[in-house]
Amino acid sequence: MNHIFTRRSMRKYLDKAVESEKCERILRAAMQAPTGHNAQDFEFIVVTDEAMRAHLSLLGPYSHFAEKAPLHIIVCENTLRQWPNSNWQGNLGAVCQNILLQVEEEGLGACWIGVWPYPERMAHVKAALSIPDEIIPYALISIGYKEYEKRADDRFDPGKVHYEKY
Numbered sequence: 001m002n003h004i005f006t007r008r009s010m011r012k013y014l015d016k017a018v019e020s021e022k023c024e025r026i027l028r029a030a031m032q033a034p035t036g037h038n039a040q041d042f043e044f045i046v047v048t049d050e051a052m053r054a055h056l057s058l059l060g061p062y063s064h065f066a067e068k069a070p071l072h073i074i075v076c077e078n079t080l081r082q083w084p085n086s087n088w089q090g091n092l093g094a095v096c097q098n099i100l101l102q103v104e105e106e107g108l109g110a111c112w113i114g115v116w117p118y119p120e121r122m123a124h125v126k127a128a129l130s131i132p133d134e135i136i137p138y139a140l141i142s143i144g145y146k147e148y149e150k151r152a153d154d155r156f157d158p159g160k161v162h163y164e165k166y
């Protein structure tokens with residue numbers, strides 16, 4: 001799984017649409033993620049409309065670049081499928097990571113933009129996409145063909161590893 005070691009966030013995209021087969025494989029990878037009790041408590045909103053992408057990209061201070069990404073996938077929590085007291089944020093984190101890795105496999109680039117837990121970001125996304133009360137927008141992933149390749153960086157730090165005891 002070399003993509004784990006080479007993946008980087010991409011915030012610059014070519015003006016080229018993402019093929020629907022690629023989008024479907026990305027969504028398949030997303031839904032293959034592990035979830036507590038196998039709750040599969042996720043939902044996705046796929047956005048390609050240019051005006052909507054421009055509007056969504058105003059969701060917060062670190063998201064403006066997303067306007068130029070031809071594909072947005074909004075990863076959401078369906079609270080009706082939530083296991084009681086579950087770590088649903090952990091579930092959706094695994095979903096997002098699967099998306100980022102499949103994006104690399106497809107020869108694309110992406111950036112995870114945090115929506116949850118910021119009330120104003122969630123309100124912006126919910127209003128824009130007519131999201132009902134029981135659905136929580138968790139992250140927006142901007143996806144497209146990369147404008148350039150980023151260099152991988154090695155983050156392995158043996159000092160952060162504790163064997164047998166802390």
Ligand SMILES: Cc1cc2nc3c(=O)[nH]c(=O)nc-3n(C[C@H](O)[C@H](O)[C@H](O)COP(=O)(O)O)c2cc1C
Pocket residue numbers: 007008009010011062063111112113114
């Ligand atoms: C929970 C989460 C929220 C993030 N939110 C943003 C964001 O709002 N805007 C952004 O540009 N990048 C965001 N990122 C991407 C991180 O900035 C990026 O992953 C980090 O700097 C490491 O760089 P890399 O992805 O290239 O390895 C987010 C990543 C995570 C996991």
